[in-house]
Amino acid sequence: MKIVVVLVLIQACWRCAEAHPLDPLTPSELNLVRTIITNSYPTSSSSNLTFQHVALDEPDKPQILSWLSSKSMAPPLPPRRAFVIARFQKQSLEITVDLSTRSIISTRVYKGHGFPTLTFVEQGLVSQLPFSYEPFKDSLNKRALNMSQVVCAAFTVGWFGAEKTKRVVKVKCYYTNGTANLYARPLEGVAMVADLDEMRILSFSDRFGIPVPKAEGTEYRLSKLKPPFGPKLNGVNVTQPHGPGFTIDGHSVSWGNWKFHLGFDFQVGAIISLASIYDIEKQRYREVLYRGFISEVFVPYQDPTEEWYYTTYFDCGEYGFGQSASSLEPLTDCPPNAHFLDAFYADANGNPVKITNAFCIFEKHAGDIMWRHTEIAIPNQLITEVRADVSLVVRMVSTVGNYDYVIDWEFKPSGSIKFGVGLTGILGMKGGTYINTDQIKGETDIHGTLLADNTIGVYHDHFFTYYLDLDIDGQRNSFVKTTLQTQKVKDPKIPRKSYWTTVSETAKTEADGRVKLGLEAAELAVVNPNKKTKRGNKTGYRLLPGSVAHPLLVSDDYPQIRGAFSNYNVWVTPYNKSEKWAAGLFVDRSRGDDTLAVKSRKNREIENEDIVLWYTMGLHHVPSQEDYPVMPTLSVGFELRPTNFFEANPVLKAIVN
Amino acid sequence: MKIVVVLVLIQACWRCAEAHPLDPLTPSELNLVRTIITNSYPTSSSSNLTFQHVALDEPDKPQILSWLSSKSMAPPLPPRRAFVIARFQKQSLEITVDLSTRSIISTRVYKGHGFPTLTFVEQGLVSQLPFSYEPFKDSLNKRALNMSQVVCAAFTVGWFGAEKTKRVVKVKCYYTNGTANLYARPLEGVAMVADLDEMRILSFSDRFGIPVPKAEGTEYRLSKLKPPFGPKLNGVNVTQPHGPGFTIDGHSVSWGNWKFHLGFDFQVGAIISLASIYDIEKQRYREVLYRGFISEVFVPYQDPTEEWYYTTYFDCGEYGFGQSASSLEPLTDCPPNAHFLDAFYADANGNPVKITNAFCIFEKHAGDIMWRHTEIAIPNQLITEVRADVSLVVRMVSTVGNYDYVIDWEFKPSGSIKFGVGLTGILGMKGGTYINTDQIKGETDIHGTLLADNTIGVYHDHFFTYYLDLDIDGQRNSFVKTTLQTQKVKDPKIPRKSYWTTVSETAKTEADGRVKLGLEAAELAVVNPNKKTKRGNKTGYRLLPGSVAHPLLVSDDYPQIRGAFSNYNVWVTPYNKSEKWAAGLFVDRSRGDDTLAVKSRKNREIENEDIVLWYTMGLHHVPSQEDYPVMPTLSVGFELRPTNFFEANPVLKAIVN
Structure with missing residues (x-):
């Protein structure tokens, strides 16, 4: 009650x-x-x-x-x-x-290269074109497919060196007959190119006729599934005797020692701004993150054949990560104690569209331990002191066609912000003639994993590029790379031969701020060189990377030129309001001339400046049969963690009621 | 009720x-x-x-x-x-x-090198020796310290090339006056060497007198802390209307589609055996993990000075990770829905000692999503299908002196096993003369972070080496490394230049099974080459590594010879009951002649054999002020994930009540 x-x-x-x-x-x-x-x-x-x-x-x-x-009560x-x-x-x-x-x-x-994000309206319109296009209808007839069960969808085509580009998409079609899982039933070999401005089909090809993978085993709706069911798992009821610990005032959220603003954007989805943490010793809020969001999600597929080579998506710039936000289902997408917020975007006609439950906000009680210690060294005393952990999660799900991305922002009382991405939804699948890997002879490369009869889950990558405008204790910050270096012991009285120590370097210009992770032991931090702790350490936040991947395309390949922001895991740029988009603003058919990689070439000063950290978390996805017909969530994430930001453990005196 | x-x-x-x-x-x-x-x-x-x-x-x-x-009801x-x-x-x-x-x-x-694990009894006895040792009492008097407030503890001394070694430890002491946090108040400069067999002090040194760091700010017991308190966080009550979903029969646990045996061992703590997962399509349990445990935890500190150079702990072999298990506190160490189990070990006199609540087992409802998809491509239909995630966690906490390790085994209905380590407790701290980093001149290296007045948190590493005897669908397994390799596009009709594909190699001998992570894009799996899916893929489990660290000591340094199992992140050995210990069995003062690295030199056959995967998760710890006086938990982890083990998503038809 x-x-x-x-x-x-x-x-x-x-x-x-x-x-x-x-x-x-x-x-x-x-x-x-x-x-x-x-x-x-x-x-x-x-x-x-x-x-x-x-x-x-x-x-x-x-x-x-x-x-x-502003000191005034209600500043203009x-x-x-x-x-x-x-x-x-x-x-x-x-x-x-x-x-x-x-x-x-x-x-x-x-006047530049590239085109804006595709609207849902035009994607819907272009997907209808095939049904009044005679060559396509002939292809369906040839295959004895029921047109009313065919669904088509629009796919961006990238840019592969053409001097002149039009605003075109590929239209590919699927058979739904008996399943909601259209991606599992591609009409492989049939493709159209359609002009979005003229809203007409420009070209059509029906290169080969192979069986449409069968519907059996593709369904994922509970109402359509057949026994045996399982595993059977018990749920949980959550009650909060003291109520939720957060308050939401408009788009401003405060909880525990955190406060922040939660925005929504057509292109990137959730935007967290002005995240500050209350310092109980200083008795004031301190700035951490001015503005953060996922700037781009680059998803190059790795099949070089005619029907697939162009499949190299930019989910934010081409499809709109915010436009693609799914309405969250209470109790399944978010736990019982979640609070939901709606979001609005403008459709192709400029009319507001409401996304009900675009966000949920909940206190996460995962059973983790905030900190603990048991002490047995003091005679006649057994000391055990433990604090249970709790955090606040802001979640959205962006469903870009087949893939569902669960995007979590988790604020921890200890000062950490954890960034989680859960990958689920449905694989990009290709039709084929194989039903068993035994049939694949010699050097043949099917560019994916054989998942089911005539069904290949195509190899691909995901690169999530986060824009993180950290303002640690104010705007002027520096990026510091602290390398752990082996040293030889020089004191002849010491029988040990080696140890490691730290060597810190402050990045002076953008070139110094580029980092490929995995090559050396290093800690990366954004610090405020003008604010020190009482001990003299620079106040800062450290990046704890997760799921590191490097691009495997050659750097002069067209998709990689457009996705060149994935060439480094970390970039640091000076703040510039116009530089928000890792892939540029006009990403559909872009030529890579407006990416973060190009902007970083200016090699601007970044020491003791207002700087932005760009971090790319990536993964290579070799599908497995478990990913079919719908993928169990694969979770990846990284953390921003205070490092000498506080004088001491900020949750030492935390009280969990 | x-x-x-x-x-x-x-x-x-x-x-x-x-x-x-x-x-x-x-x-x-x-x-x-x-x-x-x-x-x-x-x-x-x-x-x-x-x-x-x-x-x-x-x-x-x-x-x-x-x-x-055995078919009989109660086989002998x-x-x-x-x-x-x-x-x-x-x-x-x-x-x-x-x-x-x-x-x-x-x-x-x-007759070999090294000595067995230290018992708590002898650690307690040796820690009392200083109080009847006159030179030590003189040192206390000289410093005007109250002996009744001094606590001493025993530290293993490693091996640094000496030809003859005795069973000795260092005894170092701390001042508790006004605090439970002894580690924050070292009597730096004072050290004793004591013989454990003779139980007497062999040598004593009082090299320098520097102030004992003050008690202020070191306390972590709520009852001793002073306002302001905060952040104030709201807790949660959890009820399970259908009850807990697991059953415990002796040490056998079954839950959802999993069953396994939970053992306890003096040296390594939790041992998970015979973990099998029920395959709903095959309608039988299938073997995954025959036996898994943390074989060793190697913690080399990185201060080469007289008082610290030898500090290179092996927490399992020297201190007993099981012996060091802490009693878990209901509601804080584990959530309200946890069930607790006791454990027993033998003390130095052979008497059984009960560890109350050594384990907790609970269903984790973290608010995650097991899988989901929203489909908008089918005209006039909006499909959203979501399953909430739940998993089963087995937790123990091992407190080795100052450090508390939260060890989680998380079983997921999707077939994944997630291995979590939370690092909390208290830093290893060194006394010093500095109170501000400004005082540290020129080339001076303090080998750590200045945390508080006269207090340095010393640099160190943690390497957690897991023994994982996977038996995927039976005993005979192979280790397969699948490398992702860039390919050039050869078809002149295709304007794209490159893509990646996979090249799998099966390890034939132990040399092939050694992997340093981070150098290349690769997937590592243990497969059963004799069991294939209907599609012809080998059934397997994939290792998703987490927190990769490589040793930074030179390889011929004594601690690194003893900890040579950390030279590779992955090793694969043929199963041999006697090969359980990454650092060997007699680890205290060991010389590295019995480590996994030495055993692997035999270069035995590992293809289609009963094999053991050894995975080392590591981290370099540069302390920060937030880690003082008690560390907010730093969580790391890795995952074993089914890869073509099932014919399809094993939780497609999961039911969460």
């Missing part, structure tokens, strides 16, 4: 919230953006205007910081602005709208 | 359990061992006999497997035997006792 009351209070507060300059655009603001822009670009049958990307044009950092530090918000990419007359327009003056304050026709 | 009933049932079953040949020695068996041996070695004032290591001498694998496969147990290392007349005796015939069946005087 108590919980219900508290939830109502949270809900109430959500409604009555004070506006924050980093709040995502509200439905009424999205409507206003649409009105302002469509008034300036009246559409006709021949010149349609579509909204490809509508986002808050967040105020620049000094404006936010000045708003934050910086101007609310929207940034819009629209397609109009086969051009990409970059439009900035001022919402208070209800005016367009800048418009630019984008 | 329901839960209480279920717990009573578990308790009842625990009492009525059938004996299992891998059960650890019971208190009455330990008593019997003591009686049998002391009858053969009557002690006198001049020739004391001590029990250094008493363990089940487990039946050899064929005996266990034959017992398991293989002979119950105990293996004992005793010290008698300054010699180490290896004694095998048959419990059914109540007789010693073999005795061997150990």
Whole structure:
């Protein structure tokens, strides 16, 4: 009963919230953006205007910081602005709208390479084209497939050196007859190229007829599955006698010693801003993370054949990680004590679309230990002191076609932020003629794992590039690499021969800030060289990497040029509001001329500057049969951990009620 | 109320359990061992006999497997035997006792290098010696320290090339006055060498007098801490409406699709045996892990000075990871739904000692997602299918002096076993003259981090070497390394330049089974080459490594010779019952002549043999101020994950009630 009351209070507060300059655009603001822009670009049958990307044009950092530090009770918000990419007359327009003056304050026709994110509307439209396209219908007839059971989808085609590129996608189709798992039943060999601006099919190929993999064994809906069921597992009820420990005021969340702002963006999904931690000794909040989000997810498949070579996705830039957010299911996607938040984005017509339960926020009680010690060395005393751990998780799930990414931000009272990615959903699968590996002769490479009859799970990678604008105790920070180096013992009285010690180097320019992990023992930290502990150590946060992978494509291959931000696991750049996108802003068919790798070539000063840490967590995925027909979650993650940020253990005096 | 009933049932079953040949020695068996041996070695004032290591001498694998496969209802147990290392007349005796015939069946005087594990009794006795040793009392007087507040402890001294070694330890002392955190208040500069067999101090040095670090800020007991308290966090109540999902019968645990045996050993702590998973399609249990445990924990400190250079611990072999198991505290060490089990070991006199709550077993509901997918591509349908995750955790905490290791075995319904280590407790700290890093001039190396006034947290490593006798679908297995290799595209019609593919190599001999991680993209698996899936893939389990570290000592340095098993992250050896100990069996003062590295030099055949995978997870620890006065848990872990072991996702049809 108590919980219900508290939830109502949270809900109430959500409604009555004070506006924050980093709040995502509200439905009424999205409507206003649409009105302002469509008034300036009246559409006709021949010149349609579509909204490809509508986002808050967040105020620049000094404006936010000045708003934050304002002494007044309700300081005026910086101007609310929207940034819009629209397609109009086969051009990409970059439009900035001022919402208070209800005016367009800048418009630019984008002349560079690449195109904006695909909207769901155009993906839906283009996926319908085959059904009125005669050659495709003939192909279906030839295969005796029931058209009403065929589903098509649009796939970005990348860029492979062509001088002139149009806004085209591949359209590939699947047979659903008897299953929801379309990806398991590809019509391999049949492909179309369609123009998104003209919304028509440009070319069609039906290269070979191989059996569509059968439906049996592909289903994953409980209602369609047949016994035997199992394993049977017991669930749990969670009650919080003292209620939830967090409060949500608008998009501002506070819990334990943490407070932060949770935004939502069409392209990247969750944005955590202004994460600060309360220092109980200093009795004030201290800045940790100004702004963090997943800037890009690069997913190159590794099959060089005609039907697959171009499959090298950029899930944020091409498909919109926020647009692709799935509504979370209470009790399964998130535990019983979770609180849910909705999100809004603009569709192709500029209309607000609500994603119900786009986020959940919950206190995680995983049964872990925050810290402990048992002491038996003191005679006649047995001391055991233990604190149970609890953390706060912000979760979203982005489903980009077949793949579901479970994105967790976990805030720990100890000051750590853990970044988790759970990979689940459905593999990218290719049809084939094999039903047993025995049939694969000699040098033949099937570029994947044989998962089922006629079904190959194609090799691929995932590179998750996080934008992490750490502001440790303020804006001016440095990136320090501390290498652990073997030393020889020189004192002849000491019989030991060696030991290691630490050698710290502060990165002066961007070139110094590039790190390939795995080559040497090193600790990487962002520190504030101007703020030291009482002991004289620089206050900092350390990156504890997880799931390190390096690209295996040659560096001058087209996908790798576009995904060149994966060439290093770590990059450090000076803060620049416009540099948010690891792959650039116009990623569909991009040529890699606007990536983080290109920006980093400027080799700017990064010592004692406002810097951004870019960290890429990656994995190579060799599918296994267990990944079929739906993948058990594979979890990877990394951690930002305070290192000499606090004078001592910040949870020494934690109280868990 | 329901839960209480279920717990009573578990308790009842625990009492009525059938004996299992891998059960650890019971208190009455330990008593019997003591009686049998002391009858053969009557002690006198001049020739004391001590029990250094008493363990089940487990039946050899064929005996266990034959017992398991017996069709009879209650097959006779293989002979119950105990293996004992005793010290008698300054010699180490290896004694095998048959419990059914109540007789010693073999005795061997150990003639090799090294000594057995230190008992708590002798550590306690040797720690008292300084208080009746005049030079030490003089040192205390000189420093005006109150002797009743001084605590001493015994530290193994390693081996640094000496031709003749005695069974000695260093005795170092601490001041507790006003704190339970003795490690934070070392009497730096004062050290004694004591002989464990003669139980007397051999040498004493008082090299320098520096201030004992002050007590302020060192305390970690809640009752002694002063405001401000915080962060204040809300706890959770967990109820299981369907009760716990596991049953415990003696030491046999079954839960969901898993069953396994949980043993306890003086030297290594938890031993998981006979872990099998139920295959719902094949409708039978399938073997995964015959036997697994942490064979050794190597902790070399990195300070080459007189008082610290020898500090290179082997926590299992020198201190007994099982002997050092801490009693777990309900509600903090383990969640509210945990069930606890006791363990027993023999003390120096052979008497059984009970460790209350040595293990806890609980279902972990961390709010994770077992698998999910949202499908929007099918017109007019929105499909979302999600399964919440749950796993079973077996936990123990081993506290070796200052450090607390939280050891988790997590069984997942998907077939994965996750191995977690949480590092918490108290740092190894050194006294010093500095109170600020500004005082450290020029080339001076303090070999650690300045944590507090006069307090340095010394650099060190942890290498956790797991013994994993995987029996994938039976005993004969192979170790396969699958390298991901870049290929150039040869087809001129394809504009892409490169891709990666997999090249698998089966290790033929032990030399092929050694792997240094981090150098190349590779997947490591243990497979059964004789059992294939319907698709023709070899059934296997894959190692997903975590926290990779390589030793930084030179390879011919004495500690590294003794810890040479850390030279590779992975070793594969043929099963041999006697090869359980990565550092050898007599580890204290060992010379590295009995390590895994030496055994692996035989370069035995390992293809299609009964093989053991040895995996070393490591980390270099550069302490930070947050680690003071007690360390927030740092969690590391790795995973064994089925790879083509099942025909398809084994949790596709999981039911979570």
